[in-house]
Amino acid sequence: MTVLGTGLDTASPEYAENRAAMLAKLTELDAEHAKAVDGGGQKYRDRHRARGKLLARERIELLLDPDTPFLELSPLAAWGSDYAVGASLVTGIGVIEGVECLITANDPTVRGGASNPWTLKKALRANEIAHANRLPVVSLVESGGADLPSQKEIFIPGGALFKDLTRLSAAGIPTVAVVFGNSTAGGAYVPGMSDHVIMVKERAKVFLGGPPLVKMATGEESDDESLGGAEMHARTSGLADYFAIDEPDALRQARRVVARLNWRKAQADPPAAAPPEHDEDELLGIVPGDLKAPFDPREVIARIVDGSDFDEFKPLYGPSLATGWAELHGYPVGILANAQGVLFSAESQKAAQFIQLANQRDIPLLFLHNTTGYMVGKEYEQGGIIKHGAMMINAVSNSRVPHLSVLMGASYGAGHYGMCGRAYDPRFLFAWPSAKSAVMGPQQLAGVLSIVARASAAAKGQRYDDKAAEADAALRAMVEQQIESESLPMFLSGRLYDDGVIDPRDTRTVLGLCLSALHTAPVEGARGGFGIFRM
Incomplete structure (x- = not known):
């Protein structure tokens, strides 16, 4: 039998202590997520609504198919900086007319939706996800452009946003812009470079230079509507493809645009899968508060994969790294999970072979992190730990199947690299509140x-x-x-070193959404091309 059992004692003091520590961290996390949802604060939310406008997340909710999930990405962007948590932008993946899309929405309650350096990083990460997974992009636009006091950090790298839109279009990935308010200066190029553009009557304002700038530059007197209003762009300039009478109408039209894309996933969704045999709620008590204390990652695997069914690969060789095959929401996955923290030569060689096998079979890889890095010491240096660790990193670097990473506990040193940390381009990377990562x-x-x-x-x-x-x-x-x-994960998430800090109980759902999204693009492994493995 390959169905995993469990040795977790939920009545033990250790389990109770671990669970209490995790719940305390989740309470802290909820408070920080609430800051992102609050945007610019109650005063500015009320003022925005008084103008007859919807909030960013309300726009997203009306855009999505009813009762479908929205996987929000990078919600803690800018945490610990001088800017508002969330970086005045909401990004995520949701379903519109049956099509999984990457959605971005400016939050106009935060400095009018102006973009700061963290907004830029968050938007670029969203575009990266859209391109890698071939997800149509829907931009809900209302922004005053760059946050001018920080323009020195935005202007030069900010051009990549417009380059991304053109490259998405060139790759055949649809882009849709829905303009609810200001989209000025450089921001005017978001609708300007999108495949489909919808503008809201008497609200959308799209121009390279507003009336004051035009007056200073040319001496010409003008007003917002004649210079960049929705009706002008629909009737005269031709920039607007669709003219909406109000925000709900704009969102309705956006849904119809997506419905007419004739968009198909590279791989059909699998049938409904069996849930794990063990309670996902028990994930709260597995990781010790002291990350020096080991835990068995199979207890995690048993609570996230279909039917808790896991075919372990080389279980007796390199035992401090568990590797094996499973399905998650019907999608096949290869799993690499740190068992005792340290990676030795055997674990490194096992990982390299396993990664090659996954590429031969076109199976995505899931990395579950809890590592203090590669083993050090005279015996291990003489035994070749450098070349064996390099072999694992080589395999991760040149693997072509999609990678998913979840930081559960420690993720230190080069072990972070070997387990596909941020620098190794996992399609998605999430952290539990218990995670820590450093040199x-x-x-x-x-x-x-x-x-x-x-x-x-x-x-x-x-x-x-x-x-x-x-x-x-x-x-x-x-x-x-x-x-x-x-x-700490909130510090790292604030710098976009992950795509979000998640509740451990949501791990299976989050990974399922990611696997579904990444199968919009073809899943193809490397056939050779791994470079030289030093033996």
Whole structure:
């Protein structure tokens, strides 16, 4: 039998402690997500509604098919920065007239929807997802353009947004712009470069330069409507393909545009799949609060894959990395999951072979992270850990099947790379609130700096007295605190190093939505082309 059993003792004190710690982290996470939903705050939300306008998420809700999910991406963008959580933009994947689409919506309650540096990063990530997965793009536009005080960080890289739209179109991926309000200056090129454009009567304002700029540049007197109103663009310039009388009408028309795209997925959706044999709620108590304590990732796999059915590959070889085959919402997946944290030579070689097999079979790969990195020490260096770790990283780098990554616990050092971290272009990467990621653990990093400082002092002939010891202790404490804070998932998510921090209980649903989306594009593995494996 390949159905996974469970050794999880839900009545144990350890389970209760782990669950309580995870629930506390989820409470903190909910508070930060609420900030993104709140946008510019109640005052600006009320003012926006008083103008007869819908909020960004309300527009998305009316756009989507009823009772279908919306997978929001990067909701914590800009967390920990000087800008509002969410970066004045909502992005995600949803179903419109039966078609999975990448949707972006400016949040005009945050500085009029102006784009700051994190808005740009978030929008570029959304376009990257759309291109890789061949998802039609629907842009719900209402933005005053660049946040001018931060223009030095936006103007030059910001041109990539318009390049992306043209490349999506050139790749045959439809782009639709629905303009609800301002779309000015560089922002005018969003509708200008989209395949289909809908504008709302007396609300949409699309021009390269507004009346004040035109007056300064040419001396010409003009008004918003004649310069860039929806009716002018529908009747005179031809920029508007569809003229909507109000916001609900614009969203209705957008749904009809998508319905007429004649868009088909590369692979049909599979039939309904059997749920896991074990309760997904129990995922809350698996990961210890202390990430040095190991846990069995099979307990996670048993609660996310169809029927808890997992065919393990090389179970007796390289046991600190579990590899095997399963299905998730009917889609085949190959899973690599860290079992005991450290990656040794055997685990690295096993992973490289497994990744090659997945590419031969055109099967997407799911990486479940809980690693402190590759093993160090004289015995392991002499045993070839560098070349074996390089073999695994080589395989991940040159694999062509889609990769999904979930950071459950630790994801440190080069192990983060070997397990397909952000730099290795996973199609989607999510983190649990328990996750941490850095070059190494806070205590280890602080200890290394301490050893280096002591060695440097000794080389200069300086005594390591009580005063030096006190300074060293203070340095270690400061470094530990800094690395701890910079390793946390909300900090990393704020910098878009993942696509969102998720509740562990939602893992199966989130991965199912991602697998469905990525099968809009063909799933094809590499046939050779892995570079030189150092044996």
